[in-house]
Amino acid sequence: MEKDSFDQRDMTILVVDDEPRIRDYVRMNLELERYRVLEACNGIEAIEQLREHLPDLVVLDVMMPEMDGFEALRHIREVSTVPVIMLTVRQTEQDKIHGLDLGADDYIAKTASPRELHSRIRALLRRSYMAAPARKTEIVVDDDLKIDFSKREVIVRGQKVVLRPTEYRLLYHLVSNAGHLLTHETLLSKVWGSEYRDEAHYLRLYITYLRQKIEKDPAHPHYILTERGIGYRFKELES
Numbered sequence: 001m002e003k004d005s006f007d008q009r010d011m012t013i014l015v016v017d018d019e020p021r022i023r024d025y026v027r028m029n030l031e032l033e034r035y036r037v038l039e040a041c042n043g044i045e046a047i048e049q050l051r052e053h054l055p056d057l058v059v060l061d062v063m064m065p066e067m068d069g070f071e072a073l074r075h076i077r078e079v080s081t082v083p084v085i086m087l088t089v090r091q092t093e094q095d096k097i098h099g100l101d102l103g104a105d106d107y108i109a110k111t112a113s114p115r116e117l118h119s120r121i122r123a124l125l126r127r128s129y130m131a132a133p134a135r136k137t138e139i140v141v142d143d144d145l146k147i148d149f150s151k152r153e154v155i156v157r158g159q160k161v162v163l164r165p166t167e168y169r170l171l172y173h174l175v176s177n178a179g180h181l182l183t184h185e186t187l188l189s190k191v192w193g194s195e196y197r198d199e200a201h202y203l204r205l206y207i208t209y210l211r212q213k214i215e216k217d218p219a220h221p222h223y224i225l226t227e228r229g230i231g232y233r234f235k236e237l238e239s
Contacts, residue, residue, distance in 0.1 A: 011125060012036040014055040016046040016072070017087065018064045022110065026059060026087075029114035030121075043072030050080060057125060059117075061110075062088035062099070070102055077103040083124045085117075093201055100205055105166070123193035127165070139175060141237060145214060145223065147175060154214065161213045166191065170206050171214075174224060179236030181227050207232060 013035050015026045020041075027037045038053055040046040042064050050058065058076065062069035069086060076084060085106040086099045096107045106120050138148040146155040149172060154161050163171065169191045174182065188196045188203055196202060207226075211218040225233045 008034045009036075011057070012038060012053065012055040013121065014038045014040060014046065014049055014053070014058045016040045016043070016058065016064075016069070017061040018042055019061075022061070022087075026117070029118070033118055035121075043067030043069065043075070046072055047075050047079075050076060050082065055082060056128075057121060058082055058084045059087050059121075060084055060104075062086055062095070070099065073099070073102050073104060083128050085120060085124065096201060097205060100202070119195050123195045126193065127169070139237070141175075141223065141235070144216065147171070149175075156214050157216075163213065164209070166206055167210055167213070170203075171210055174232065174234040175237075178234040181231055181233045183231040187231065203232075 013030055015023050015030070015037060016039075017023045017026070018041050023039050023041070027039060030037050038049050038055055040049045044067055046058070046060065049055070060069045060072060060076075064072075067075075069088070073084060073086070076082065083105045084103065085108055086104045087108060087110055088095065089110050099107050105124055108117060108120055112120075138146060140146050144157050147153070152163075152168065154163060154171070170187065173187060173190050182190075184200050184203055185197045188199060191206075192199065192202060207224060208218070211221050211224055214223060215221045223235050225235060227233060
């Protein structure tokens with residue numbers, strides 16, 4: 001079993017919300033879990049806090065005046081890869097995908113319990129600080145795709161492509177089980193954590209990201225194959 005590789009007492013979380021009662025509520029519950037907590041009341045202040053204090057994770061409200069959470073996230077991603085959880089009253093799948101597409105790592109409703117928020121925070125910090133999976137040998141899938149997990153390198157048609165940490169972990173599990181079907185639930189648990197077994201849209205979105213980066217024709221994938229309604233399978237590797 002993988003263990004957390006971080007101590008909450010060493011973790012700083014930036015909470016960004018224009019409503020003082022929401023900030024107080026989130027801060028109080030996080031401090032009970034022994035995190036250090038910073039606060040910001042808008043996107044502009046959040047970016048200043050980020051640059052000055054380098055928090056380990058950001059909890060970012062979507063609906064804020066002056067600069068909303070989506071715009072703040074765009075600016076954050078220009079300067080930092082810090083994990084970001086979007087906190088919002090809107091929970092449509094379209095909103096979730098928009099936030100994730102801009103670089104958010106998770107999306108949770110303001111009505112979520114403190115226990116659920118803490119669980120999501122721990123899962124995200126665990127992914128961020130966990131040692132990346134590695135394999136010692138280079139994998140030559142074919143002439144167009146070569147992967148070296150020990151170096152974290154993916155070469156597509158002679159060009160190195162950059163993968164986000166979550167994309168890398170997803171590719172690792174797919175390739176490590178090449179030729180075998182992995183269910184949605186299995187991939188979500190292995191890549192995101194058991195807390196995400198029902199978040200199928202996360203998996204669909206990141207499969208799309210991977211296909212855009214490694215497939216010659218993402219609309220007609222050659223490497224990452226869909227088993228409709230069940231899961232995904234990476235093409236069988238030649239021995």
